[in-house]
Amino acid sequence: MTNSKTKVEGLSSTSRRGFLRATATAAGGLLVSLYLNKHTTAQEGVKPSQLPPPPKKDFPPDAFVRVTPDNKVVIQVNRLEFGQGVHTALPLILADELDADWSQVVAELAPAADVYKDPLFGIQMVGGSGSIAHSFQQYRELGAKTRAMLVAAAAARWNVAPDKCRTEASVVRGPAGQSLKYGELAAEAARQPVPATVRLKEPSEFKLIGKQVKRLDSRAKCDGSLKFGLDLDLPGMLVAVVARPPVFGAKVKSFDDGEARKVEGVREVFEIPVTRGGTGVAVVADKYWTAKRARDLLRIEWDETSVAREDSTKLFEQYRQLARTAGLSAAARGDAKAIERVAPADLFVAEYEFPYLSHSPMEPLNTTVRFDGDAAEVWAGSQFQTFDHAAVAEVLSLKPERVTFHTEMAGGGFGRRAVPDSHVQREAASIAKRFKGTPVKLVWSREDDVRGGYYRPMHVHRVEIGVGPDGLPNAWRHVVVGQSILADTPFAMMMKDGVDSSTVEGVNDTHYWVPNFAVSVHHPKVNVPVLWWRSVGHTHSAFVMETLIEELAMRAKVDPLAYRRRLIKPEPEAKKLLAALDLMDEKSAAWRNSLPKGHAVGFACHESFGTGVACAAEVSIRNNRPWIHRVTVAVNCGLAVNPLTVESQFQAGVSFGLSQLMAGGRVTLKDGRVEQRNFDRYVPPYMPDAPVTVDVHIVPSAEAPTGCGEPPVPVLSPAVVNALSKLTGKRYRTLPLVEV
Amino acid sequence: MAKYQLNVNGERREVSVDPSTPLLWVLREDLKMTGTKFGCGVSACGACTVHVAGVATRSCVLPVALLGERPVVTIEAMANDPVGRAVQDAWVERDVVQCGYCQSGQIMSAVALLKQTPKPSDVNIDESLGGNLCRCATYVRIREAVHLAAQKLK
Ligand code: FES
Ligand code: FES
Numbered sequence: 017m018t019n020s021k022t023k024v025e026g027l028s029s030t031s032r033r034g035f036l037r038a039t040a041t042a043a044g045g046l047l048v049s050l051y052l053n054k055h056t057t058a059q060e061g062v063k064p065s066q067l068p069p070p071p072k073k074d075f076p077p078d079a080f081v082r083v084t085p086d087n088k089v090v091i092q093v094n095r096l097e098f099g100q101g102v103h104t105a106l107p108l109i110l111a112d113e114l115d116a117d118w119s120q121v122v123a124e125l126a127p128a129a130d131v132y133k134d135p136l137f138g139i140q141m142v143g144g145s146g147s148i149a150h151s152f153q154q155y156r157e158l159g160a161k162t163r164a165m166l167v168a169a170a171a172a173r174w175n176v177a178p179d180k181c182r183t184e185a186s187v188v189r190g191p192a193g194q195s196l197k198y199g200e201l202a203a204e205a206a207r208q209p210v211p212a213t214v215r216l217k218e219p220s221e222f223k224l225i226g227k228q229v230k231r232l233d234s235r236a237k238c239d240g241s242l243k244f245g246l247d248l249d250l251p252g253m254l255v256a257v258v259a260r261p262p263v264f265g266a267k268v269k270s271f272d273d274g275e276a277r278k279v280e281g282v283r284e285v286f287e288i289p290v291t292r293g294g295t296g297v298a299v300v301a302d303k304y305w306t307a308k309r310a311r312d313l314l315r316i317e318w319d320e321t322s323v324a325r326e327d328s329t330k331l332f333e334q335y336r337q338l339a340r341t342a343g344l345s346a347a348a349r350g351d352a353k354a355i356e357r358v359a360p361a362d363l364f365v366a367e368y369e370f371p372y373l374s375h376s377p378m379e380p381l382n383t384t385v386r387f388d389g390d391a392a393e394v395w396a397g398s399q400f401q402t403f404d405h406a407a408v409a410e411v412l413s414l415k416p417e418r419v420t421f422h423t424e425m426a427g428g429g430f431g432r433r434a435v436p437d438s439h440v441q442r443e444a445a446s447i448a449k450r451f452k453g454t455p456v457k458l459v460w461s462r463e464d465d466v467r468g469g470y471y472r473p474m475h476v477h478r479v480e481i482g483v484g485p486d487g488l489p490n491a492w493r494h495v496v497v498g499q500s501i502l503a504d505t506p507f508a509m510m511m512k513d514g515v516d517s518s519t520v521e522g523v524n525d526t527h528y529w530v531p532n533f534a535v536s537v538h539h540p541k542v543n544v545p546v547l548w549w550r551s552v553g554h555t556h557s558a559f560v561m562e563t564l565i566e567e568l569a570m571r572a573k574v575d576p577l578a579y580r581r582r583l584i585k586p587e588p589e590a591k592k593l594l595a596a597l598d599l600m601d602e603k604s605a606a607w608r609n610s611l612p613k614g615h616a617v618g619f620a621c622h623e624s625f626g627t628g629v630a631c632a633a634e635v636s637i638r639n640n641r642p643w644i645h646r647v648t649v650a651v652n653c654g655l656a657v658n659p660l661t662v663e664s665q666f667q668a669g670v671s672f673g674l675s676q677l678m679a680g681g682r683v684t685l686k687d688g689r690v691e692q693r694n695f696d697r698y699v700p701p702y703m704p705d706a707p708v709t710v711d712v713h714i715v716p717s718a719e720a721p722t723g724c725g726e727p728p729v730p731v732l733s734p735a736v737v738n739a740l741s742k743l744t745g746k747r748y749r750t751l752p753l754v755e756v
Numbered sequence: 757m758a759k760y761q762l763n764v765n766g767e768r769r770e771v772s773v774d775p776s777t778p779l780l781w782v783l784r785e786d787l788k789m790t791g792t793k794f795g796c797g798v799s800a801c802g803a804c805t806v807h808v809a810g811v812a813t814r815s816c817v818l819p820v821a822l823l824g825e826r827p828v829v830t831i832e833a834m835a836n837d838p839v840g841r842a843v844q845d846a847w848v849e850r851d852v853v854q855c856g857y858c859q860s861g862q863i864m865s866a867v868a869l870l871k872q873t874p875k876p877s878d879v880n881i882d883e884s885l886g887g888n889l890c891r892c893a894t895y896v897r898i899r900e901a902v903h904l905a906a907q908k909l910k
Contacts (some may be wrong), residue, residue: 099855099892230851237856238844238863240791240831247790280757280774304794305774305781378795378803378857378891427793427857428891462796660851664897668854671893695800695889704882706895 040206087199094132113159117186128401128421145723245424263688265292281306325688339478343536347524350532358482371682379427385448397426399434407438411445436505472549487572522557529585551729558730592628600630600650618738626722635739669728775821802888812868846905854892
């Protein structure tokens with residue numbers, strides 16, 4: 017992922033992808049929209065006559081900012097909100113440059129449209145912890161330009177120079193004490209040209225950026241009024257569930273829906289295509305409970321003849337074998353043969369196993385589609401609007417511009433709503449196609465979700481390390497076995513020489529420096545759909561690296577933090593991580609040095625998505641499980657746009673990462689069938705499993721902001737296990753942690 | 757189908773549903789009160805927690821036919837309940853929510869706890885909220901907000 021090192025400063029750049037356009041709304045407001053121009057660059061500043069006709073609707077789907085006559089500022093958020101706080105962070109960035117009255121700001125999730133694509137990735141999406149990193153500059157410019165137009169309007173009215181005017185809290189003040197609210201200026205501002213460039217604030221001028229700003233969506237999420245995708249209720253809406261094959265890719269041979277159709281409220285039962293070339297049986301009814309009851313009564317015979325029936329135990333055996341052979345090279349430096357010359361006493365070999373993991377976001381997967389024959393409307397909590405929108409259009413044989421795609425608030429996602437094949441939306445569209453004019457909501461039950469695939473892939477790591485006389489590794493050979501996430505998706509072009517970097521990230525680009533270093537990878541083909549799971553490869557790579565480093569430190573009888581400092585290469589790229597390590601060291605020193613009996617401390621540090629993180633965990637053992645009393649985390653994410661969100665993401669995100677330590681934190685297959693069904697057997701962390709307190713410390717920085725959604729996840733599991741090892745003397749290389 | 761008279765948030769409501777229908781789906785689909793959430797359907801996550809005769813109850817496994825006369829209170833009524841309001845305010849003050857999907861259930865469990873145990877210990881909190889899954893894992897701030905609400909209610 018990109019790791020931008022630019023400083024937060026300066027003039028705005030001219031947008032490469034389009035130009036801003038101001039228009040008046042019918043109600044006398046100001047609307048600032050982005051127009052895309054695919055053929056020319058730098059169209060800003062063109063004369064009004066050259067502009068496309070103003071949008072007819074009061075609120076076109078390409079608007080970013082709307083200033084209403086009653087002084088509200090409505091800001092479109094170009095990506096999904098599913099917990100990460102972007103619905104507050106992006107508006108606050110824009111509002112800061114706009115000098116808007118924060119109490120008058122309203123945030124809305126933007127629908128699918130080209131203008132809302134991620135400026136770097138080129139598709140509308142949430143992923144790679146890039147929301148703030150990629151849209152920071154974009155939203156600042158939008159705010160600053162809108163402000164400039166409001167100021168120009170006021171200056172024109174007062175007949176003064178614009179630079180004699182000041183702005184604060186949605187008011188423009190003139191040199192003679194005049195003042196006008198933004199709302200009063202909105203209509204006139206719409207007639208001002210959009211400035212080509214605009215001065216952005218110096219960090220010292222920020223009023224919201226860098227301050228603790230509370231979420232805009234808290235109250236509605238506490239009083240039950242916020243509508244998630246699953247809460248959608250449209251007139252005449254039907255609800256669908258699907259009976260999917262017990263093995264991925266299997267097909268319906270025959271089905272008997274006699275009993276199902278007798279359930280009062282059932283409308284239709286029919287076969288639809290599902291993922292991996294399989295088919296399933298859709299049941300459509302007036303309500304969820306009706307559909308679910310009817311589905312339970314279906315008798316389906318499946319054809320499993322042409323699909324592989326995977327078995328976790330056998331897969332692990334296979335993977336272990338593969339790990340003993342060299343794979344495709346993912347990193348190589350120094351002498352590749354050095355490891356073979358290491359004396360047995362200095363050779364250290366470790367093998368790790370990681371199971372499949374389900375994301376299981378709290379809100380079950382769902383999508384609503386209404387097909388109107390020549391048009392359609394979709395409602396989905398989507399991390400990948402661009403793909404999901406196109407997929408629905410394709411299934412319905414419509415041009416994408418005939419499909420309106422609303423982004424719904426989502427109850428978590430962690431990657432599960434960023435699916436390159438859009439299988440949920442395809443199912444929903446296939447079903448809705450049969451009910452012209454009627455909205456149909458497809459609901460996945462929790463069982464559907466846990467059994468439904470798209471897991472964090474299972475992995476085996478085999479690491480051989482030659483330890484030098486100084487106790488530091490001088491040869492390192494690392495083989496990773498795991499399915500590629502990118503292969504066979506539109507992202508496959510990101511693979512280099514057959515290597516999916518998301519399988520080895522965190523290993524091949526480690527900041528630890530070993531002179532003779534080789535990483536290779538095997539990507540077996542397995543009949544289980546896999547997907548990025550919050551922090552992707554770092555979930556397992558950080559666990560391997562950080563438990564190994566601490567073990568090597570103990571072997572060398574060196575303090576584990578000192579050992580890390582010695583091994584981290586003294587290069588500018590490692591500066592962020594080192595600063596986080598130092599801050600964590602400082603902030604945890606007091607409690608680390610006065611641990612109660614039976615408690616131990618474990619450490620981990622890891623950089624992912626450009627953000628350096630270090631953590632220390634205080635652990636004891638209770639009921640054969642780790643009891644995590646306290647965690648200190650230090651974060652280096654460049655400029656912290658909203659430190660409150662950073663704190664909250666890290667306090668909670670470290671515990672999300674504990675999913676893989678939970679005794680029930682695994683998905684396994686037998687005879688092609690997933691063995692877990694629901695939270696009774698696939699068990700994520702609950703409150704007693706999480707740390708009692710987490711104190712988060714942010715390294716002060718004026719560098720460009722980097723992500724905070726994924727970087728919390730990798731660090732806590734290795735830190736906890738490092739502490740456990742001190743208490744029990746055992747090593748834990750197979751996850752989940754069934755017992756300590 | 758059968759007719760049921762319910763008392764929800766102090767109001768009489770009548771529904772005509774299959775007797776097996778869990779209270780959760782009656783609330784969400786028949787009464788259009790979607791503040792109560794569906795997370796698992798098997799009493800394993802707490803997203804559907806409501807108060808039945810004052811007791812925190814998983815509405816996803818309570819068939820409406822077994823409800824009887826017992827009054828039901830949901831998240832939609834919490835703003836008008838002194839303890840409920842204090843808990844919601846504490847949640848907002850501590851900026852607890854992330855995706856927010858579990859929080860109706862968390863708040864219903866917290867209110868039930870505080871009504872029984874006005875000064876809960878961490879162990880009390882673990883016991884009462886320990887079955888409420890938060891997949892975003894906002895547990896640290898939930899715990900702080902429960903303590904804060906308790907303080908405010910003094
Ligand atoms: S939905 Fe009722 S406990 Fe999960
Ligand atoms: S806030 Fe997302 S599940 Fe709790």
